Amino acid sequence: MFNELIKAMEKAIQEVREWPDKAVHIFHHNDSDGLSSGAILTKAFEREGFDVHRFCLEKPYPEALRRIYEQQGCILIFADFAGRIAPMLCELNRGRNLTLILDHHVAEPSTDPKVHNLDAELYGLKGDRDITASTTCFFFARAMNPDNRDMAWIAALGAVGDKFFVDGRLVSQNREVMMEAVQQGMMEIKEDKSGEQYFLKASTKDIPCDEMGVYLDILGGAGYYQKGPDMGVKVCLEGVSSESDRMVAGLEKIKAKAFDSEIQRLQGGGVKKSANIQWFHVENRFSPMGVKMIGLFCETIQDTDFIDPQRYIAGFQVIPNEIPGFGPIEFNQVKISMRVSPYMEREIRAGRAMGLNILLPEATNRLGGFSDACHSLTAATTVAIGKEEELIEEMEKILGKQ
Numbered sequence: 001m002f003n004e005l006i007k008a009m010e011k012a013i014q015e016v017r018e019w020p021d022k023a024v025h026i027f028h029h030n031d032s033d034g035l036s037s038g039a040i041l042t043k044a045f046e047r048e049g050f051d052v053h054r055f056c057l058e059k060p061y062p063e064a065l066r067r068i069y070e071q072q073g074c075i076l077i078f079a080d081f082a083g084r085i086a087p088m089l090c091e092l093n094r095g096r097n098l099t100l101i102l103d104h105h106v107a108e109p110s111t112d113p114k115v116h117n118l119d120a121e122l123y124g125l126k127g128d129r130d131i132t133a134s135t136t137c138f139f140f141a142r143a144m145n146p147d148n149r150d151m152a153w154i155a156a157l158g159a160v161g162d163k164f165f166v167d168g169r170l171v172s173q174n175r176e177v178m179m180e181a182v183q184q185g186m187m188e189i190k191e192d193k194s195g196e197q198y199f200l201k202a203s204t205k206d207i208p209c210d211e212m213g214v215y216l217d218i219l220g221g222a223g224y225y226q227k228g229p230d231m232g233v234k235v236c237l238e239g240v241s242s243e244s245d246r247m248v249a250g251l252e253k254i255k256a257k258a259f260d261s262e263i264q265r266l267q268g269g270g271v272k273k274s275a276n277i278q279w280f281h282v283e284n285r286f287s288p289m290g291v292k293m294i295g296l297f298c299e300t301i302q303d304t305d306f307i308d309p310q311r312y313i314a315g316f317q318v319i320p321n322e323i324p325g326f327g328p329i330e331f332n333q334v335k336i337s338m339r340v341s342p343y344m345e346r347e348i349r350a351g352r353a354m355g356l357n358i359l360l361p362e363a364t365n366r367l368g369g370f371s372d373a374c375h376s377l378t379a380a381t382t383v384a385i386g387k388e389e390e391l392i393e394e395m396e397k398i399l400g401k402q
C-alpha cells in the first residue's frame with residue numbers, strides 16, 4: 001500500500017518536472033507538523049531550482065482557496081490539510097493548475113487528473129498512527145531527490161509534534177524516519193518506563209523533541225500574525241537561535257497575559273449557559289495571536305472550578321480579516337472551539353453523551369458554516385459573525401432530539 005503511495009508521488013513528481021512554470025506555491029498548516037512539512041517542501045523545491053512561494057494557513061478556508069484558484073498554470077501544493085476537501089479543490093481547479101496534496105487527515109479521492117491527492121489515508125495508512133504530513137513530505141522529497149534524505153530529522157520532529165504514539169513509541173513510517181535521523185546522528189532515543197523519549201542532537205545540548213513541538217506550536221499559533229510561521233520554518237531548517245528563543249519568550253508572555261485576563265473575566269460571570277452548553281466569546285481580545293488560541297484556551301480551563309463539568313464547553317474568537325502573505329480577505333466569521341471536562345469525556349467515550357464530531361458539524365451545516373477537523377472530544381468550525389447564539393440553539397435542538 002505504501003509502495004502505491006510512493007508510485008503516485010513519483011508520477012506527480014514527473015508532472016511537476018514537465019510543468020512549464022518553474023515556481024511552486026506551497027500552502028501549509030501552522031502547527032509543528034505543518035511547519036516541518038513547509039520546511040521540507042521549501043528546501044526540496046529550492047534544491048530542484050524552483051522559485052518557492054510559501055504561505056502558512058491556519059485552515060484551508062474556502063475564501064482563501066477561491067483566492068488561490070484565481071491563478072492559472074501554477075503548481076500548488078497543500079501540506080497537512082486539504083486531503084478531505086480534495087473534491088472541492090478539483091471543482092475550483094478544473095484542470096487549470098497542477099495541484100498536489102500531501103496530507104494525513106481523513107481523505108476523499110480526487111476527481112481531477114491535475115489534482116494529485118497524495119494523502120496517505122487513501123493508501124491504507126492511518127494518519128493518526130502511522131504517518132504525519134511531515135513524514136509524507138519527507139518521502140515525497142526523497143522520491144524527488146535522494147539528497148533530501150538529510151531532512152529526516154525535520155520529518156521526525158513533526159511526527160513527535162503531532163503526538164501519535166503506540167505504547168509511547170512512534171510506529172510505521174513515522175518510526176522509519178526517526179530511525180533514519182538516528183542513523184544520521186541527528187536524533188537520539190532514550191527508553192523510559194512510559195516508552196521512548198526523542199532528542200534532537202543540537203550543537204550545544206540535546207533538546208527533547210516534545211519541547212521542540214511546543215516551541216514550534218507557539219511560533220505558528222500564538223505568532224501566526226507576527227511572522228511566527230516564518231521563524232518556525234527557519235527553526236526547522238537551521239535549528240533554534242537566540243532570535244527564535246526571544247520570539248518564543250515574547251509570545252509566551254502575550255499568551256499568558258491574554259489567558260489570565262480572560263480567566264478573570266470568566267470567573268466574574270462571563271460564562272453563559274444553555275441547557276447542555278456553557279459558552280463565552282473572547283471577541284478580538286486574543287489578538288494579535290492566531291485563532292488556534294481559542295482551542296488552547298478551552299483546554300486550559302476545561303478542568304477548572306468555574307467550568308460546569310456536566311456541560312459542553314464552547315469558546316468563540318473573531319477571525320481576523322487577513323491572511324499573512326495574502327493581504328486583506330473578508331471572512332467576517334467567528335471560530336468556535338469546543339472541548340469537554342474529564343466527566344463529559346467519560347460520558348462521550350461510554351456513548352452516554354453525543355460526541356462533538358456529530359454535534360458541532362451538524363449545527364454548523366444548518367447555519368451554512370465551515371467544518372474542518374472535528375473529533376469526538378475536540379472540535380472547531382466557523383460561522384458568520386452574529387450567528388453565535390443561533391449556533392448554540394441549533395446544538396441544543398440536536399441534543400434535545402436524542
Ligand SMILES: [Mn+2]
Nearest residue numbers: 033080133162
Ligand atoms: Mn498533522
